[in-house]
Amino acid sequence: MDQDLLFALARIAWLIGAVAFVLGLIRMNSPATARNGNLVSAGGMAIAIVATAIYLLLRPAPAEGSSGITGWIIIVVGIAVGGGLGLYTARTVKMTAMPQLVSLFNAVGGGAAALIAIDDYLGIAGTPGLVANVAIVLDIIIGSITFTGSLIASGKLMGLKITPSRPVRVPGGQITTAALALVMVAAAIFLWIGNYSVPAMFLILAAALIFGVTMTLPIGGADMPVVISLLNSFTGTAVAMAGFVLDNPVLIIAGALVGASGAILTKLMADAMNRSVMNIMVGGFGGGEGTVAAAGPEGGSVRSIGMDDAAIQLAYASSVIIVPGYGLAVAQAQHAVRELAELLEERGVTVNYAIHPVAGRMPGHMNVLLAEANVPYPQLREMEDINPEFDRADVALVVGANDVTNPAARRAGTPVSGMPILDVDHAKSIIVIKRSMGRGYAGIDNELYVNPKTGMLFADAKQGLADLVAAVKAL
Amino acid sequence: MNAAELGSFLTQFTVFILAILCGFATISKVPATLHTPLMSGANSIHGIVLVGSMFIAVTATDLLSQVVSLIAVAFATMNVVGGYVVTDRMLQMFKRKPVAAATAEPRAEG
Known part of the structure; x- marks a missing residue:
């Protein structure tokens, strides 16, 4: 075939690929069409790659430097090795290890x-x-x-x-x-x-x-x-x-x-x-x-809460909001939290999840983790949506989230000032599952923990949730 | 730089700038929930570098060039295949489960 015509056909295929990438990204705007969008994008990629292969096969060898069969061996071996590794790791990776x-x-x-x-x-x-x-x-x-x-x-x-x-x-x-x-x-x-x-x-x-x-x-x-x-x-x-x-x-x-x-x-x-x-x-x-001390109200003691107390509070609440964070992702406690939520729902408690935009390790990461654990999608509520509901919530259960719940962010002059936070402190009572009084990434104390409404449940996120499940079942 | 070179560069550059604007316009509308799958999806798209890697592989004559292009092809393919598969796995999680579960449940007596 005429080389110019061949190249023109390859360029048309690349154009189709480029259009598919853009359309695919647009379809990824909404959860309903996102998966389809990714397939559209992948289809465009396949067309572009296959067209390139056909073009390189059929075009007359360039005068200087054609390696002929060696080049094709390189391509086939490279695609087999890279594709195999990519496919294997992508299919076997745990969702928590995805980032x-x-x-x-x-x-x-x-x-x-x-x-x-x-x-x-x-x-x-x-x-x-x-x-x-x-x-x-x-x-x-x-x-x-x-x-x-x-x-x-x-x-x-x-x-x-x-x-x-x-x-x-x-x-x-x-x-x-x-x-x-x-x-x-x-x-x-x-x-x-x-x-x-x-x-x-x-x-x-x-x-x-x-x-x-x-x-x-x-x-x-x-x-x-x-x-x-x-x-x-x-x-x-x-x-x-x-x-x-x-x-x-x-x-x-x-x-x-x-x-x-x-x-x-x-x-x-x-x-x-x-x-x-x-x-x-x-x-x-x-x-x-160079950790900055928050110029907030000092004093105020931390109140620790027992497993049974926490279980009773949760089981007899009419509305519970769960606030999952980085710690939950690290402890891979998403299945444990879903189990607790289901147990509470069986008892007639309304359960919602408050998802901060940066909860987990990437925006949207928490949604993926919880979806993997079969948490119903409508229960995952974004910050702007759920914040007004903390006023009506009986219990806010904070699991492994820290800086995104710190009321100090509402004041000027702290490292977290101005950061949008979840209004956890508006709930009637607050339970925080946390391993220790360690600080979050911002390196400041969380004023939520010294709030008189807050009970600290010192435990690993996964173990703590499992114990809570057992305690609720025993009620 | 002669006139022909300049002309060809300006054509490329026009495409480059318009594609950047296109990327800005597409992405700014995505809800936070989909940011991670989106990042992963965008990550797969730059696997298009495989097309370039194939071009250098077929013209590789010396050993160094062959090794370089073999690694490039393998890397790029891993980017493409792994990227799309892992993105699809993430997005699979977003399908609406409650509806399906409710209809699949056997109806209780009475």
């Missing part, structure tokens, strides 16, 4: 984008045109940062020993990070003014890979959602840069689409935590040092 897997998939996507630029640069052996030159360098920098950064983020969420979820001090701290950035900028300018230098390219690669590590290590585990979202946006940008390098429109469109969506999502998440993205990336509060 780190998304981060891992993000890492390999960024890695692939960086490798394309490296390969292209080594292949041309001469100063590329200005556009390609800029795109290659940006692709290597962004792709490499997102590769190591996402791996570290994933490791932090898994709680690996080398990447603990607490903020880790990097030798030299921000000076190291700044020096690495300076090296990248200097080497990039050196290449952009017209020099072809493979060592300089590898210097950029090395600096960017280390930069990804030093950027992510000092950030605490609770901020990982924002970091992963930001790195997702980075990968999109890197892929768009790879599109400029290869002059491929579908890479540019899909990459830019993800770059923009990731940026919006990152801002939404940061806003919900009342933090700026900049603040998170340079490691604002929460480093365990």
Whole structure:
């Protein structure tokens, strides 16, 4: 077939793919159409990939450098290995471990984008045109940062020993990070003014890979959602840069689409935590040092409550609102909480769940966890929706949530000031299941705990809920 | 940069900018509940980098280039396949269960 015609057909298939990505994202706006939207997007992806394969098979071999069968072996083996790993991990991962897997998939996507630029640069052996030159360098920098950064983020969420979820001090701290950035900028300018230098390219690669590590290590585990979202946006940008390098429109469109969506999502998440993205990336509060004492009403003692008391309060309430948080996700207590809720409902108690926008490890993560545990979707209520109902609730049961319930956020001058919170303190009585009086991510005391209406139930979220179930059954 | 290069760059750049605006417009309407599946869905879309990886694989002649493109293809495929499958698993959780459960329940006597 005529090569021009063949290429035109490939481009039409890529256009169909790009349209499917946009339509798929639009359909993911609503829970009712979201799954279909993901399938539309996947269908577009399949069309784009198959069309590429057909085009590469049928096109006349380029005059210089065709590897023929070897290239196809590479593609088939690569797809088999990558596809197998992706399919296996995606199907077997526990829903609680899902954020780190998304981060891992993000890492390999960024890695692939960086490798394309490296390969292209080594292949041309001469100063590329200005556009390609800029795109290659940006692709290597962004792709490499997102590769190591996402791996570290994933490791932090898994709680690996080398990447603990607490903020880790990097030798030299921000000076190291700044020096690495300076090296990248200097080497990039050196290449952009017209020099072809493979060592300089590898210097950029090395600096960017280390930069990804030093950027992510000092950030605490609770901020990982924002970091992963930001790195997702980075990968999109890197892929768009790879599109400029290869002059491929579908890479540019899909990459830019993800770059923009990731940026919006990152801002939404940061806003919900009342933090700026900049603040998170340079490691604002929460480093365990320089903890700010809340200038709130001091004194007020903590009241501890027994398992049986808590069970009686819950069982004889007419309305209970459960406030699940990060601690519930960590303890994987979503099934236990559903069991307790069902037991209460059998006794005629109205049960709702109050979901803070950043509950869990990512926005919407708590919804997924609770849905996995078969909690009926209508019981999951968003913050604006449920807040007025705390006034009428007999008991608010807080499981592993901390800063998002702190009334100090309503006052100025505390690290959590201005953060939207759940009005848990408006309930008639409050039960908090918590392991200790430890502080939340903001590093301040939660005034909710010294509220006279609050009873503290010191226990691990999962064990505590299981004991509560047993206690309610025994009534 | 000559005129032809500039023209081709501006075409690419136009597409790039419009796609960014498209991404902004699409995402800002999504409710918080769907943010995690959405992030995962967007994450799958940048797996399109597989198309680029296939291009470099078929033209790889030296060993280094072949190794680089093999890793790129494997990485990109993992991004695509894993991304869509895990997103689908998340979204499966959102299907309305109470209705189905109620109709499936055997009717009680009397």
